[in-house]
Amino acid sequence: MPDVNVTVKKGGRIIDQIQRPVRETASGQAVTYRRQLWPLSNNSIDLDGHPIEFDKAGRSLRQANHVDPPPPSKVITVPSLGTSPLSIASELLEEFVDDGQAELLSAPSAARILVDAPPGTGKTHAACQRVAALIREGANPNRIWIVSFTRTAVFEVRNRIASALESAEAASVRIATLDSHAWSMQSGFSADAVLTGSHDKSIDDTLRLFRDNPEVADYLQRLEHLVIDEGQDIVGARAALTLAFIDAVGPDCGVTVFADEAQAIYAFSEEDSEGSSSSTLLEQLRSKGFNSLKLNHVYRTQSPKLRSIFVDTRKHVLDRSLTVKQRSELVREDIIRLADASVGPIAELKLADLAADSLVLMRRRADVLERSAWNAGVLHRLRMSGLPPCPRPWLAAIFCDCREQFISRVAFEALWDSRIVDTIARNSPSKQVAWKLLVEVGGQDAETIDMNRVREVIGRTNPPILFCSPDFGDEGPILSTIHASKGREAAKVYLYLPPTGETFEESDEETRVMFVGATRAREMLAVGESNNQYATSTLSQRVWRRARKGKVQLEVGRRNDILASGLVGRSAFPNQSAAMKAQLYWLENPVCNGLRAKKEESLQWHFSILDDENERLGVLDQSFDDDLREIAQALGTWRTPYVLPHLRSIGIRSIVLRPDDPVLEDLYEPWRSSGFLFAPLLTGFTSGKFG
Structure with a gap:
């Protein structure tokens, strides 16, 4: 029979309107709703009634009633939580x-x-x-x-x-x-x-x-x-x-x-x-x-040692009969004793020896940045707050020169087949899934998308995660702060605890941080010790610390360090050809070392990003200069570094701009019209001379 419009009622009120095919049963006409079959009366179903059940042989249908209730095991009652x-x-x-x-x-x-x-x-x-x-x-x-x-x-x-x-x-x-x-x-x-x-x-x-x-x-x-x-x-x-x-x-x-x-x-x-x-x-x-x-049962791990951390060590974390110091020491001792391995000081960490799905956890952001810099030659991912969102690069590859408002599925598939190279395809959805995602956010219908609507959604400050990489980078072990991996887990976890003897009398938070880090592991937990070098941060949370020979180490690669105007803008490049050359560089060299930032007079002394042949690839934003001046002021000087070496890109992402974004006015074509461009996953814990 054809579909009919059905009104769904519960508690005497309409809760839904649906379309369903009518089925003939032994009890009369019925329709399916939420995996059950309901008797149909005057094109309505009433959820206060009883669904129709199949018999055990599945040959006939009957309507359930109070005379033949389900066995007691079918329903769990909760007296303490009410009577219904x-x-x-x-x-x-x-x-x-x-x-x-x-x-x-x-x-x-x-x-x-x-x-x-x-x-x-x-x-x-x-x-x-x-x-x-x-x-x-x-x-x-x-x-x-x-x-x-x-x-x-x-x-x-x-x-x-x-x-x-x-x-x-x-x-x-x-x-x-x-x-x-x-x-x-x-x-x-x-x-x-x-x-x-x-x-x-x-x-x-x-x-x-x-x-x-x-x-x-x-x-x-x-x-x-x-x-x-x-x-x-x-x-x-x-x-x-x-x-x-x-x-x-x-x-x-x-x-x-x-x-x-x-x-x-x-x-x-x-x-x-x-x-x-x-x-x-x-x-x-x-x-x-x-x-x-x-909730009592631990599902995450089958390891008896790890289960003991999840259950028994947790009791120490919450034991208010102990002092803060006692809790901290007991939790630390438990984690070290029950860990599967000891991996020594953080300076000995070699990412090349770890499985690609390993999770390496550290307490401090500076430790993550330093270890990442020391392992620059090994593919890895970063997980920290303050990094840019990472819309997948297939978006820019497909739409970087798109000037039409409406794109058909046929046109999209043709672009996909001609532009999605292996380096991009490796971490992209299938062509069919990509189209489905675009239709969800900007579909006129199943066969056409409105690019203005697509840009409105993906161009948000926090784009839909369906279009983004969950981490900064696409391959290799994950280096992360413990805070940033809250709620995540991994088969193998390498946890670097604060140095022995460091206590935190002012709060319990550090004890809980250790516990959270240890309970990310499903199969194996290895424990090491981080260093005792502290860092500070600017008002924007950029990490920096004093280094040897009067230099300062500082973080490069935060959310606003390199923006669309610094990648394809008129203020960053002398002409469209130079901007296009830089975009092609990032596409062809998504992972690259040997980059540096250098002040240029032609850019009003802003920092340009240069490769090893002194080719300009982008320009750092004014906010980066502002942070350097804040650091200089904290150091009692006015001079900021001229060159910042040891930068690199660990992949590429898309930048998507909304149709009304004022930044578009500064961009060269085709990016001014399309709103899609490539950006590097720029990172570094560089050092420079202040003063």
């Missing part, structure tokens, strides 16, 4: 070894739960299954919000929910970071909303909206469930905003908060805006009567 648990099939619960996960999965939809989620206990999986279960029970996906800690986590959660539902409903769930949720509220309810780039201001502005605009509260009353991830790291104004969200939703809106106090590695800030409290978010949730639930 979700009815979850036992086959969905069998995958959970942990009773806590099963209890969470079947908890009432309106329950407010604080989930203690130690590392490796399947928190993300349980959260996604919880959301999927709510949707299967009739919750409107549009009215489920998930607040995730990082954009990478947002991507993972969305994929897992889509996999759990095997339908398009996952796309309707609002999954975003707290900052993204805040901006969404501002742009939707405030005519004065301006995206300034300051996350703290955005949070403060949203808090004011909650106080001043009653429509915000009315809107949030529509939510059916709110999931909050990494609750232990939501502090200051963000904690105040999270509490405002919770207070604003209706009494029937469930709230599930995942947290692990042993992994709280972002210290509480007292200087945040009004509304902050001296008590933590978790303490305030407990005072609001949130039910407690704990």
Whole structure:
């Protein structure tokens, strides 16, 4: 039979409108909805009724009724969390070894739960299954919000929910970071909303909206469930905003908060805006009567030694009967004793000896930069905050000279076949997947994309992670700070602890940082010792430190160090031919050593990036010069370096500019019209003479 329009009802109200083919059953006409078959009456289905079931032989259909209920094992009740648990099939619960996960999965939809989620206990999986279960029970996906800690986590959660539902409903769930949720509220309810780039201001502005605009509260009353991830790291104004969200939703809106106090590695800030409290978010949730639930089973590793770190060492981290120093020493001793290997001082680290999927963790950014510089001849990746976003280079390869607003699938595929060379294809999606991604963000229809819409989305300050590399670089072991690898894991982890004897009396954070680093490992943990060289940073967080012979080591390659105007701009190159030559260099030499930055009079003494033949490849931004002057002032001088050697590129990325970006006016064609260009993954811990 042809498809019919079907109204979906629950609780006496319409929750969805769908199109489905009608099926004839022993109980009459029926349609499928959320993997179940429902009786159809007057082109409507009622989720308060009962779905139709197949018999065991699968030959006939009957409607379930109260006379023939499922066996007791089919439903898990949660007396402590209310009297109306979700009815979850036992086959969905069998995958959970942990009773806590099963209890969470079947908890009432309106329950407010604080989930203690130690590392490796399947928190993300349980959260996604919880959301999927709510949707299967009739919750409107549009009215489920998930607040995730990082954009990478947002991507993972969305994929897992889509996999759990095997339908398009996952796309309707609002999954975003707290900052993204805040901006969404501002742009939707405030005519004065301006995206300034300051996350703290955005949070403060949203808090004011909650106080001043009653429509915000009315809107949030529509939510059916709110999931909050990494609750232990939501502090200051963000904690105040999270509490405002919770207070604003209706009494029937469930709230599930995942947290692990042993992994709280972002210290509480007292200087945040009004509304902050001296008590933590978790303490305030407990005072609001949130039910407690704990995940107990460690899924991440099968190693007895690593399990002991995950479980037993965690107890030392949280043991308030010990002093800060005692906790720090016990945790360090546990990690060293239970590690699979000792790898000595960080100076002996050789990336060439490590597997490509290894994760090397260090406490300090300067240590990561220094080890990266010492291993410049070995392919590796970086993972730290403050690095540029890395849209994949296939975007620039395809669209660098595109001046049309609309591109057909046929034209795109022809460009792909002619331009995607091996070096780019190695880390690109397939042609079919790439087209699908473009249609998702800028599709006129399945066969045409609007390039203005594509540029609007990918040209954001934080582009969709589907188009980006998760790390800075595409191949080899990952060098990372512990903070930047929060929530990530690897089969083999090399953890470099602070030098023996270093204690941190002022807070517990360093103890928790060690614990977080050790619990990234799935199969093998090796422990070494970092050096005791400290570094400082500029206001923009550029790392620098004094070196020998009066020189200073400093970081090159931060987010705004090299921008579109410095790569194909009129202010950076004398003509279009010179800019094109530089672009071709990056395309043909994505990984290259021997670069240096040098002040040039013709550039008003800005730094140009030169290769070993003195060819200009780009120009560093004014913000880089500003940081050097800040360092000089701290050193009591006014002179900044003339040449900065030992720079390199560890790959290439795309820069995508929105159609209204004022920077376009400074660019040569075709980039002025297209808005797509190549940029190097520039990095270095260079040294220069100040004064």
